[in-house]
Amino acid sequence: xxxxxxxxxxxxxxxxxxxxxxxxxxxxxxxxxxxxxxxxxxxxxxxxxxxxxxxxxxxxxxxxxxxxxxxxxxxxxxxxxxxxxxxxxxxxxxxxxxxxxxxxxxxxxxxxxxxxxxxxxxxxxxxxxxxxxxxxxxxxxxxxxxxxxxxxxxxxxxxxxxxxxxxxxxxxxxxxxxxxxxxxxxxxxxxxxxxxxxxxxxxxxxxxxxxxxxxxxxxxxxxxxxxxxxxxxxxxxxxxxxxxxxxxxxxxxxxxxxxxxxxxxxxxxxxxxxxxxxxxxxxxxxxxxxxxxxxxxxxxxxxxxxxxxxxxxxxxxxxxxxxxxxxxxxxxxxxxxxxxxxxxxxxxxxxxxxxxxxxxxxxxxxxxxxxxxxxxxxxxx
Numbered sequence: 528x529x530x531x532x533x534x535x536x537x538x539x540x541x542x543x544x545x546x547x548x549x550x551x552x553x554x555x556x557x558x559x560x561x562x563x564x565x566x567x568x569x570x571x572x573x574x575x576x577x578x579x580x581x582x583x584x585x586x587x588x589x590x591x592x593x594x595x596x597x598x599x600x601x602x603x604x605x606x607x608x609x610x611x612x613x614x615x616x617x618x619x620x621x622x623x624x625x626x627x628x629x630x631x632x633x634x635x636x637x638x639x640x641x642x643x644x645x646x647x648x649x650x651x652x653x654x655x656x657x658x659x660x661x662x663x664x665x666x667x668x669x670x671x672x673x674x675x676x677x678x679x680x681x682x683x684x685x686x687x688x689x690x691x692x693x694x695x696x697x698x699x700x701x702x703x704x705x706x707x708x709x710x711x712x713x714x715x716x717x718x719x720x721x722x723x724x725x726x727x728x729x730x731x732x733x734x735x736x737x738x739x740x741x742x743x744x745x746x747x748x749x750x751x752x753x754x755x756x757x758x759x760x761x762x763x764x765x766x767x768x769x770x771x772x773x774x775x776x777x778x779x780x781x782x783x784x785x786x787x788x789x790x791x792x793x794x795x796x797x798x799x800x801x802x803x804x805x806x807x808x809x810x811x812x813x814x815x816x817x818x819x820x821x822x823x824x825x826x827x828x829x830x831x832x833x834x835x836x837x838x839x840x841x842x843x844x845x846x847x848x849x850x851x852x853x854x855x856x857x858x859x860x861x862x863x864x865x866x867x868x869x870x871x872x873x874x875x876x877x878x879x880x881x882x883x884x885x886x887x888x889x890x891x892x893x894x895x896x897x898x899x900x901x902x903x904x905x906x907x908x
Contacts, residue, residue: 677734852882
């Protein structure tokens with residue numbers, strides 16, 4: 528009996544010790560990021576780390592400070608916007624484990640997204656206006672030989688039986704992005720909702736595709752597979768004058784390739800910070816604060832023109848009668864600025880009309896969401 532009592536007492540003590548240890552391990556959750564003092568406070572619990580760097584893409588890298596609870600923090604003054612960021616913990620780059628909003632990323636360790644709220648005048652801020660819907664479509668691509676996906680934005684009060692079909696706007700992501708990038712990173716659906724509510728943009732269907740596979744196969748996939756699917760599923764216009772294709776970075780190069788080589792399918796073509804002229808010699812690294820002022824050699828310019836001639840073999844001034852809009856946009860601090868400069872020179876040499884949109888900023892979504900805000904009102908007019 529005494530032995531049984533002893534065993535019971537021992538079990539009780541072990542359970543009590545276990546509950547005590549669990550209680551000690553239940554540390555309060557941390558909030559990161561958090562709006563504070565005209566900026567955002569970022570936090571990471573890493574008691575054993577020796578150094579933690581806050582890396583805000585396109586803004587700065589900051590050394591965080593650890594408190595006696597093992598929580599690293601840093602408060603950064605920021606203008607209203609949405610920022611990509613990550614933590615670098617003793618050299619290892621990780622997203623913010625306390626933040627559920629992650630940047631869609633293909634074959635990379637990812638970043639988190641932080642929203643610094645701003646006034647209602649900003650196009651990506653959620654306002655009290657009618658909202659559209661976003662659908663996810665998955666299909667088996669015979670062209671690519673794999674399962675692929677795309678997202679479809681339907682404007683507020685979308686009417687599947689409307690007499691006038693909706694124009695279709697293909698908007699492509701860049702390298703390391705996914706079909707979801709424009710929705711999550713750039714708030715493209717919110718921007719369109721707001722512009723449509725203000726009467727600045729026409730109600731349209733936006734299609735965000737997966738852009739990998741190479742320009743030739745992508746163009747075939749869009750024309751032979753995705754456009755027919757969209758037209759079958761939605762009240763989408765079938766007239767080329769009601770179809771646009773635009774992209775950023777890698778997607779900008781793909782949009783130009785697809786659109787300018789298939790003007791029988793697209794009347795609006797555009798790119799933002801586009802990866803154009805790839806395959807020729809890279810322009811020199813900037814020796815100044817801005818790539819826009821980097822000098823280029825005659826050899827580089829000539830080689831880039833040769834790349835363009837091979838990429839767009841049939842492009843000439845006849846395209847002007849088919850294009851409603853050819854849009855070229857780039858930030859002055861973008862590492863692809865010189866590529867886009869050469870591309871504009873090539874278009875001019877072919878007497879192809881285009882609209883050029885230059886802004887401050889580099890290769891970031893802070894530039895591209897503003898590009899979209901400026902571009903959308905020009906479509907389907």
